Amino acid sequence: xxKIAPLLxxxxxxxxxxxxxxxxxxxxxxxxxxxxxxxxxxxxxAIDKATASGGGKVVVPAGNFVSGVINIKSGVELYLAPGxxxxxxxxxxxxxPKDASALIVASNQHDIAITGKxxxxxxxxxxxxxxxxxxxxxxxEDPDWKTVNPWHQVRTNESNRPKxxxxxxxxxxxxxxxxxxxxxxxxxxxxxxxNLIIDSIRVESTTYWNNDGIDITDCKDVRITHSFINAADDxxxxxxxxxxxxxxxxxxxxxxxxxxxxxxxxxxxxxxGFKKVTIRDIKVYDTYRSAVALECVDGGQVEDIDIRNVKxxxxxxxxxxRLGHRNTDSVxxxxxHVYFGNITAEIPRGKxxxxxxxxxxxxxxxxxxxxxxxxxxxxxxxxxxxxxNIKMVYEGGASKDTAYVGLDALNTxxxxxxxxxxxSMFGELPAWGLYVRHVNGLQLKNIELRFKKTDFRTAxxxxxxxxxxxxxxxxxxxxxxxxxxxxxxxxxxxxKLQLPADPAKAIRIQ
Numbered sequence: 001x002x003k004i005a006p007l008l009x010x011x012x013x014x015x016x017x018x019x020x021x022x023x024x025x026x027x028x029x030x031x032x033x034x035x036x037x038x039x040x041x042x043x044x045x046a047i048d049k050a051t052a053s054g055g056g057k058v059v060v061p062a063g064n065f066v067s068g069v070i071n072i073k074s075g076v077e078l079y080l081a082p083g084x085x086x087x088x089x090x091x092x093x094x095x096x097p098k099d100a101s102a103l104i105v106a107s108n109q110h111d112i113a114i115t116g117k118x119x120x121x122x123x124x125x126x127x128x129x130x131x132x133x134x135x136x137x138x139x140x141e142d143p144d145w146k147t148v149n150p151w152h153q154v155r156t157n158e159s160n161r162p163k164x165x166x167x168x169x170x171x172x173x174x175x176x177x178x179x180x181x182x183x184x185x186x187x188x189x190x191x192x193x194x195n196l197i198i199d200s201i202r203v204e205s206t207t208y209w210n211n212d213g214i215d216i217t218d219c220k221d222v223r224i225t226h227s228f229i230n231a232a233d234d235x236x237x238x239x240x241x242x243x244x245x246x247x248x249x250x251x252x253x254x255x256x257x258x259x260x261x262x263x264x265x266x267x268x269x270x271x272x273g274f275k276k277v278t279i280r281d282i283k284v285y286d287t288y289r290s291a292v293a294l295e296c297v298d299g300g301q302v303e304d305i306d307i308r309n310v311k312x313x314x315x316x317x318x319x320x321x322r323l324g325h326r327n328t329d330s331v332x333x334x335x336x337h338v339y340f341g342n343i344t345a346e347i348p349r350g351k352x353x354x355x356x357x358x359x360x361x362x363x364x365x366x367x368x369x370x371x372x373x374x375x376x377x378x379x380x381x382x383x384x385x386x387x388x389n390i391k392m393v394y395e396g397g398a399s400k401d402t403a404y405v406g407l408d409a410l411n412t413x414x415x416x417x418x419x420x421x422x423x424s425m426f427g428e429l430p431a432w433g434l435y436v437r438h439v440n441g442l443q444l445k446n447i448e449l450r451f452k453k454t455d456f457r458t459a460x461x462x463x464x465x466x467x468x469x470x471x472x473x474x475x476x477x478x479x480x481x482x483x484x485x486x487x488x489x490x491x492x493x494x495x496k497l498q499l500p501a502d503p504a505k506a507i508r509i510q
Contacts, residue, residue: 112173211233287352322425
């Protein structure tokens with residue numbers, strides 16, 4: 001209770017404050033919901049009047065209200081009535097001549113909210129048509145225009161693509177009930193904010209690249225609950241861009257996420273880090289990459305992470321934990337004190353997001369199904385990880401003709417120290433269930449691994465793992481021996497192992 005008390009106090013204060021305020025209907029300021037009239041000035045006038053009067057509720061009634069950039073001010077609740085839509089302008093210059101502003105912004109404000117049952121629509125494809133028109137005409141600068149990227153896809157630079165919401169350096173924020181759809185970049189970004197509540201929202205944005213559903217950047221005291229995210233990029237993503245800051249006291253619960261990247265992700269921006277993050281009761285489906293990814297590659301500190309009750313179906317990977325060193329300075333991060341409990345995952349052989357409008361970029365090399373993984377660096381291990389009550393079912397079907405790494409060739413698996421962190425970053429791996437390297441302190445409790453179709457690889461590979469404890473580990477499928485490989489790993493504490501062969505033959509130490 002001590003951890004969340006400040007947030008609860010802020011919530012109670014914020015709710016009481018909004019309940020006492022006057023209402024300001026934007027149509028009284030000249031706004032027209034005809035889907036054509038520009039309403040930026042009218043909406044902003046209502047907001048300015050409300051904040052000048054000490055705060056209030058700015059009401060967007062039913063209708064389609066076209067708008068450019070809107071600035072939310074202190075004490076203002078922007079309320080979207082049922083049937084109300086704010087339609088983002090489809091003219092690129094309405095977001096600024098150079099770096100594009102978000103559609104709705106707030107900076108250094110307090111006690112602000114966006115609520116209701118209405119929709120904020122970025123109208124991504126129509127806006128993209130205007131951006132492409134300007135690029136072809138040479139009237140808009142873009143460093144990425146028509147350049148070759150690793151996936152051989154043409155996409156405009158993020159600086160030219162507006163977010164839908166961006167709040168910076170704000171406190172006491174509520175975003176509740178609304179739908180956000182069809183953005184061209186991150187759908188919403190909250191940076192250096194505190195006392196943030198996101199509840200019962202819906203994000204539908206698979207229209208273009210970098211469509212993160214929710215980005216939380218260096219924020220404190222955050223609650224994200226009862227929300228649905230369908231995004232072309234990461235679903236719910238914690239980021240840290242400041243060495244002197246971090247995301248801290250974050251609670252995420254009762255959400256459903258679909259992503260063409262990772263569903264729940266910490267990083268890749270991990271400069272300061274993440275501390276005291278609690279995740280509960282998450283459903284993940286049709287997700288291209290990881291159900292949950294913990295990535296510490298920019299020198300930050302990641303610790304005290306507690307994740308429970310995740311059900312993932314048709315996802316490319318269940319759990320990915322990575323400590324790397326992507327930053328160019330000498331600072332190496334630390335990743336420790338992590339708990340995963342009550343996780344079920346089904347991992348297919350094919351592409352889980354196939355058929356969605358903007359799919360994740362396919363890998364350019366053949367590979368078998370990737371295992372879950374926990375990896376640190378030589379001399380810088382991931383520390384103190386517990387996996388408990390976990391069941392992972394793989395489709396299997398691996399073939400040596402597709403890809404093969406022998407158990408006597410572990411030293412050929414790249415460390416990829418500065419690499420972009422993804423579960424595929426090491427290439428083909430010799431394990432089908434779990435691959436662990438450079439870890440100090442790992443407990444596996446009540447773990448069940450199996451595949452549906454034959455996979456010739458070893459179930460689990462532990463390479464340079466110290467203080468390993470295996471308690472009730474059940475490997476219910478295996479096509480060959482060994483079942484477990486311990487390389488440069490002291491003999492672990494073992495209790496209640498269920499293996500598809502005699503332990504003397506099933507466990508190989510080298």
